[in-house]
Amino acid sequence: MQSGKLVVVGAGAVGSSIAYAALIRSSARDIVLYDVDGPKVDAQVLDLAHGTQFTGVGSVSGGNDIAVAGGADVVVITAGAKQKPGQSRLDLAGTNAEILRTVLPPLLAVSPDAVYLLVTNPCDVMTVIAQRILGLPSGRVFGSGTLLDTSRLRWLIAQKAGISRSSVHASIVGEHGDTEFPLWTGASIGGVPLKDWELPDGEKPFSPQVLDELTREVANAAYRVIAGKGATNYAIGLSAARIIEAVLRGEDAVLPVSSVLDGPYGMSGVALSLPSVVGTGGVRSVLNVPMDDGERERLARSAAAIQAALDALMLPERGS
Numbered sequence: 001m002q003s004g005k006l007v008v009v010g011a012g013a014v015g016s017s018i019a020y021a022a023l024i025r026s027s028a029r030d031i032v033l034y035d036v037d038g039p040k041v042d043a044q045v046l047d048l049a050h051g052t053q054f055t056g057v058g059s060v061s062g063g064n065d066i067a068v069a070g071g072a073d074v075v076v077i078t079a080g081a082k083q084k085p086g087q088s089r090l091d092l093a094g095t096n097a098e099i100l101r102t103v104l105p106p107l108l109a110v111s112p113d114a115v116y117l118l119v120t121n122p123c124d125v126m127t128v129i130a131q132r133i134l135g136l137p138s139g140r141v142f143g144s145g146t147l148l149d150t151s152r153l154r155w156l157i158a159q160k161a162g163i164s165r166s167s168v169h170a171s172i173v174g175e176h177g178d179t180e181f182p183l184w185t186g187a188s189i190g191g192v193p194l195k196d197w198e199l200p201d202g203e204k205p206f207s208p209q210v211l212d213e214l215t216r217e218v219a220n221a222a223y224r225v226i227a228g229k230g231a232t233n234y235a236i237g238l239s240a241a242r243i244i245e246a247v248l249r250g251e252d253a254v255l256p257v258s259s260v261l262d263g264p265y266g267m268s269g270v271a272l273s274l275p276s277v278v279g280t281g282g283v284r285s286v287l288n289v290p291m292d293d294g295e296r297e298r299l300a301r302s303a304a305a306i307q308a309a310l311d312a313l314m315l316p317e318r319g320s
């Protein structure tokens, strides 16, 4: 059985889906849900626990007393407001920063040794705020970032190419939000550069125009799902479970997640997603992946958008 205690903070659509994905994938030994809403969290815990017979997980428990969140190996933060149709992720920054200020200090008191994973949006901004509140090394506090967007991109490419998703190598980087973008430099299917990929009839499906359409489709994916059902939950549930496994199994897997940068690409103090090595203790390093000039420019634009949101929250400088 997988080892480790997972605490999911927030038992709404996203928190419960992360717990459910972790349950089905046996991502942790013990899964705990914590939420300020007692009746809701109790109901979610019961509903999940009633299915444990069919899983490899040791226990599912939880409640609205912070003590349930004690002794965690991984804490996933999903507490907070979600986008209403038409709202961007960045519109949530002020409200959700306040929630982090309330919930993180007591969590740190009961789970001082955990890795903290931020899912609450805007997750890059929340990662910076959480890292400053918690005062932990930057690798131990990171955001799910663009792993979800990368999964969306790979699904789209695989469909167009008629190839298994696992053979597609391409990543979305930058903000988990409107300025995110794909790293087409280095994108390939089975080692064949994406632009050279041929269908059986000789057609090359990945023209510059198609690549632009894919970029837009990924950036708009959450808006489309939210317009239809009010929230996104299943794909983030699976994405977060994958990250939790990388940490608890000490995988040193390369995943595009968001951590506070200190140097790469000339950026410091801002969090955004780049391919990163994730294993025991969280983000162990951020990779220096090849980018062309246009991609470097887009990365800088993404960092500027996140920095502007942080400035609007008037976050004091580190160390002050």
Ligand SMILES: NC(=O)C1=CN([C@@H]2O[C@H](COP(=O)(O)OP(=O)(O)OC[C@H]3O[C@@H](n4cnc5c(N)ncnc54)[C@H](O)[C@@H]3O)[C@@H](O)[C@H]2O)C=CC1
Pocket (backbone or CB within 6 Å): 009, 010, 011, 012, 013, 014, 015, 034, 035, 036, 037, 040, 078, 079, 080, 081, 082, 083, 092, 096, 099, 102, 103, 118, 119, 120, 121, 122, 123, 144, 145, 148, 176, 231, 232, 233, 236
């Ligand atoms: N990073 C990503 O890829 C994604 C992030 N999200 C974000 O996840 C967040 C949660 O979304 P949903 O679950 O759909 O919202 P929801 O409204 O269904 O659930 C939020 C939960 O947070 C709880 N909560 C509020 N304050 C709390 C506190 N101080 N302590 C503990 N629990 C508290 C509420 O009681 C509620 O149960 C949103 O910010 C949303 O934008 C959603 C999808 C993907």
Ligand SMILES: CC(=O)C(=O)O
Pocket (backbone or CB within 6 Å): 089, 121, 148, 222, 232, 236
């Ligand atoms: C809501 C959100 O951040 C997403 O589904 O990408």
